[in-house]
Amino acid sequence: MAEHRVNRQIRAREVLLIDQNGEKRGVVPIQEALTVAQEAGLDLVEVAGNANPPVCKVLDYGKLSYQSKKKKQVAAKGKTELKEISFSMKISDHDIETKMKKARQLVEKGHKLRFNLILRGRERAYADTKGLEQLDKLTSRIADICVVEQKSKGMIGNRLYAILSPLKKVAQ
Template sequence: MSTEPRINDRIRVPEVRLVGPNGEQVGIVSIQDALRLAQEQDLDLVEVAATARPPVVKVMDYGKYKYESALKAREARKNQAHTVIKEMKLRPKIDPHDYETKKGHVVRFLKAGDKVKITIMFRGREQSRPELGRRLLSKLAEDVAELGFVEFAPKQDGRNMIMVLGPHKKKTEAMAEARLAKEQRKAGGVVGETETADAEALDTEVLDTEALDTEAETTETAESAESAEQTEGLVGAAAAAADQTGEEQS
């Protein structure tokens, strides 16, 4: 069965209570007059209250209305928080390294606003020592006390012992913080890239300046050498001319 409202010619009643496009109350009119008013304004006639007597219809842009409704529904789903129960299984004689790993998962779940079901699995003779399971669950509850609390106290269930931890933080708060952290990381990445690009540009500018200075020094040295050579040539020519003059006089 379709959940969409009836529009235009699909509204098959003799009279309707008409609402204008700006929310104004027109009153009870025939369906033909209502359709004519909607067509004159190049809009649709949409049934908004089918169970009323007579049904209530409104003149509107139905395509725009559907689009805005879809956006609102999407936003509502984005902010909707579903309670999730995660499960973590432990052994009574768990290795310290494995315990830290499992505890890390529990911390992550609680930070995300999820509940965590802790299950201690007993095997063989371990079933005769339930205090090992209670001791381990108490230790875990103390280690994550800042993030969660014991919502369901440890209880023996056949070979297993079960405890449920609930988060102090609501799911919606955790989701909002996660979105904020993500936006901050993105903003930090953009700033970092900009600073890196500026630093590279500055380094390039310094290198270009050093290259120009080096080129200028090279040019200046070459010019000085050339000038010295020219001076030496002139001095040599003058000395040769003097010698020749002395010889002629002799």
């Protein structure tokens, strides 16, 4: 949200004034609007600068900026992000456990996951069998808290992938 012009920053000569009770006062000169705001102990804030004449409200600017900041925080909190975790065909059991623990933490926070199985050299020849089998093993280890949303049918570059999204009850 763009910053609003406040009090003396408003450049228009006349404005459509809305008072602190939300009632339209009509088109008034800027000086009169500033006087009304000062008498109420509040600020004159330009809410629609592109309108003709600009629309100004009498309100507490500090409160308005605080509320808009809080709205942004709530909007940012609700967003989920796609997190990637990469595995190779030769990964050890302990490394799998470590990555699965991290994957569980991410799913519990509500993020989507992308498991990448990276195939090197001769491993690529077995992508359709052993590669998909390994990917299924990895996704089944975390199947209690998330579902497979999308899975690669074949290799893309040197990778196989699966996209997992959290179950509703876990994300809440």
